[in-house]
Amino acid sequence: MSAQTAPPTEETKDKPALKPSKEDTGAGWGPRIALILLCALFTVPTLGLFVSSFRADETLLRRTGWWTAFGEQFDLSNYSTVLDAGMGESFINSITVAVPATIIPIMAAAFAAYAFAWMDFKGREFLFIIFVGLLVVPLQVAFIPLTQLFNAVGITNDFLKLWLAHTGFGMPLAVYILRNYIGSLPREVIESAKVDGASHFETFWRLILPLSVPALAAFAIFQFLWTWNDFLVALIFMTGGQEVVTVTLAELVGSRGQDWHLLTAGAFISMIVPLIVFFSLQRFFVRGLTAGSVKG
Amino acid sequence: MGNLVSGVVAIALGVGGALLLFYVLNALAERMPKEWEERFKPYAFIGPSLAVVGIFLLYPAIQTFWFSFQTRIGTPNQEFTLANYEFLFTDPGIRDSLINNLLWIIFVPAGAVALGLLVAVLADRLLPRWEKITKSIIFMPMAISFVGASTIWLFMYAWRPPGSEQFGLITAIITGIAGPMDEPLIQISTGRLNSFALMAVMVWLQTGFAMVLLSAAIKNVPTDTIEAARIDGATEIQIFWRVTVPQIRSTIVVVTTTILILVLKVFDIPRVMTSGNFNTNVIANIYYDLAFTFGDRGRASVVVVALIVMTLPFMYINIKRFREQEAMR
Numbered sequence: 224m225s226a227q228t229a230p231p232t233e234e235t236k237d238k239p240a241l242k243p244s245k246e247d248t249g250a251g252w253g254p255r256i257a258l259i260l261l262c263a264l265f266t267v268p269t270l271g272l273f274v275s276s277f278r279a280d281e282t283l284l285r286r287t288g289w290w291t292a293f294g295e296q297f298d299l300s301n302y303s304t305v306l307d308a309g310m311g312e313s314f315i316n317s318i319t320v321a322v323p324a325t326i327i328p329i330m331a332a333a334f335a336a337y338a339f340a341w342m343d344f345k346g347r348e349f350l351f352i353i354f355v356g357l358l359v360v361p362l363q364v365a366f367i368p369l370t371q372l373f374n375a376v377g378i379t380n381d382f383l384k385l386w387l388a389h390t391g392f393g394m395p396l397a398v399y400i401l402r403n404y405i406g407s408l409p410r411e412v413i414e415s416a417k418v419d420g421a422s423h424f425e426t427f428w429r430l431i432l433p434l435s436v437p438a439l440a441a442f443a444i445f446q447f448l449w450t451w452n453d454f455l456v457a458l459i460f461m462t463g464g465q466e467v468v469t470v471t472l473a474e475l476v477g478s479r480g481q482d483w484h485l486l487t488a489g490a491f492i493s494m495i496v497p498l499i500v501f502f503s504l505q506r507f508f509v510r511g512l513t514a515g516s517v518k519g
Numbered sequence: 520m521g522n523l524v525s526g527v528v529a530i531a532l533g534v535g536g537a538l539l540l541f542y543v544l545n546a547l548a549e550r551m552p553k554e555w556e557e558r559f560k561p562y563a564f565i566g567p568s569l570a571v572v573g574i575f576l577l578y579p580a581i582q583t584f585w586f587s588f589q590t591r592i593g594t595p596n597q598e599f600t601l602a603n604y605e606f607l608f609t610d611p612g613i614r615d616s617l618i619n620n621l622l623w624i625i626f627v628p629a630g631a632v633a634l635g636l637l638v639a640v641l642a643d644r645l646l647p648r649w650e651k652i653t654k655s656i657i658f659m660p661m662a663i664s665f666v667g668a669s670t671i672w673l674f675m676y677a678w679r680p681p682g683s684e685q686f687g688l689i690t691a692i693i694t695g696i697a698g699p700m701d702e703p704l705i706q707i708s709t710g711r712l713n714s715f716a717l718m719a720v721m722v723w724l725q726t727g728f729a730m731v732l733l734s735a736a737i738k739n740v741p742t743d744t745i746e747a748a749r750i751d752g753a754t755e756i757q758i759f760w761r762v763t764v765p766q767i768r769s770t771i772v773v774v775t776t777t778i779l780i781l782v783l784k785v786f787d788i789p790r791v792m793t794s795g796n797f798n799t800n801v802i803a804n805i806y807y808d809l810a811f812t813f814g815d816r817g818r819a820s821v822v823v824v825a826l827i828v829m830t831l832p833f834m835y836i837n838i839k840r841f842r843e844q845e846a847m848r
Contacts, residue, residue: 229758243776254644258642265659268658269660269663286743315523316522318526326534328568331537334564335567338561347561354572357572360576361830362784367820369575384525394571398568423564430653454791457745459811469664473787474836477794494663507657
């Protein structure tokens with residue numbers, strides 16, 4: 224578990240003066256070649272899938288290497304096929320699951336985080352330790368009991384089940400990240416609000432919430448990617464015939480494992496949103512991941 | 520589309536409902552005598568999230584523990600039993616999976632940390648611009664789902680019978696070097712070779728995470744300690760092992776345990792790539808099959824209890840570390 228909400232990468236980036244000048248160390252050719260090879264190892268698999276997904280001839284796609292495909296015809300036909308094969312609907316479903324599951328836990332978590340950080344009460348440490356302990360609890364613990372609970376209470380809507388489950392599973396992390404951040408705000412700011420006669424609710428609403436935007440964003444991005452990329456929770460709770468992208472992709476692998484024109488395009492559709500989030504919000508993404516990678 | 524609309528409604532209800540709840544609780548507290556107000560308010564603020572983890576995590580944990588001692592759950596004949604624990608300790612399938620889990624626990628964190636450390640150290644010597652690009656590339660797989668990554672690597676491992684052209688890059692490389700392969704790599708269980716092929720996917724996914732934290736730690740190593748070693752005539756490799764590594768040890772421990780916890784519960788990759796066949800099964804997949812394919816809630820619960828017992832040491836470490844941080848605050 225990483226304690227800091229903001230990993231030091233963010234800081235070091237702003238302090239280039241701390242870095243020794245390049246003449247001191249200087250990268251020789253050995254390290255450079257090693258790095259180029261490593262970068263290849265981390266891009267080529269995805270690149271191969273990407274190139275393949277555009278190959279128009281599906282027979283060639285599963286008979287010849289994608290590295291020999293130069294000069295072949297490329298088009299979007301694989302994408303339209305897989306979108307029609309259920310991936311399109313699943314894409315909408317993934318959005319429907321991930322966005323509310325990201326936003327709903329935030330407000331409750333922020334209130335709790337404020338109380339843990341700035342209010343004095345009996346059992347404060349003990350209660351917070353519950354959240355810290357639950358950070359690593361395996362989610363498998365919850366599936367059978369929750370399935371029964373949903374049945375008993377009469378919750379049959381798959382989306383509602385997933386929103387609730389992801390809210391519950393994301394809560395320890397949300398409280399943990401936000402409490403660490405809110406707790407690090409300067410004491411004077413909170414005290415001055417109190418002196419001005421602000422109630423806790425006002426302090427929270429007018430002061431804490433706006434100041435906590437970086438931490439809120441870090442959690443939101445982590446939670447969004449977690450729920451978007453989640454396979455297990457959706458597999459278990461979506462019983463009514465609806466699917467999200469990861470489940471559809473896994474099903475395609477299972478049932479049409481040789482149809483690489485479907486799998487390559489399907490995999491890319493499932494990855495496009497997280498990749499966009501990754502490239503556009505990398506700073507926050509790094510923060511959320513490093514603060515939240517302990518999640519069960 | 521109708522679901523999208525209900526999604527928007529859910530957001531409004533979720534966020535608005537939470538706000539309204541806190542507003543009401545706050546207003547209620549303010550009507551109380553001052554002394555009571557101060558006592559009640561903190562609990563009003565943490566109450567909702569505590570209730571949520573209570574319902575979604577704590578109560579299920581208790582029920583799982585209870586179910587692990589029950590048989591014929593949900594029937595009138597439900598009764599106390601120790602048979603689930605007997606199953607846990609004697610079933611050959613579970614023993615085999617535990618061996619795989621052990622291999623994952625040993626090799627994946629070590630592999631990801633070693634590669635992440637290598638990239639962090641080497642990229643540190645590049646110009647800032649190139650360092651940033653290199654790190655972005657290594658980090659990118661972290662955005663990809665386990666299912667997506669499994670598909671990517673199934674494509675790398677794709678195999679065709681000897682005599683045909685290979686279109687899976689790794690299979691093509693192996694057959695190019697070592698001659699024809701009689702079966703796909705992910706089906707070769709000799710020496711659990713296929714388990715290592717699956718582990719490679721997780722290492723590929725987690726190296727970026729290790730790199731980000733380790734790189735940050737390396738940059739915080741005081742340069743004068745390195746300069747001093749250099750003046751004393753130490754080689755770069757000696758500096759790395761004797762000066763840098765000891766000073767980033769705590770980060771290495773944090774990264775290793777974080778990946779270890781993740782790996783303990785690995786499910787998606789074996790599920791998608793082999794369905795646990797060919798001797799690649801893991802404990803989380805056994806749980807899934809017991810709970811949702813065979814509907815055996817007692818046995819599934821006992822497997823979860825085993826998982827929880829394995830995570831307890833890390834829970835303890837996390838809580839201990841949290842307390843140490845609090846003491847310094």
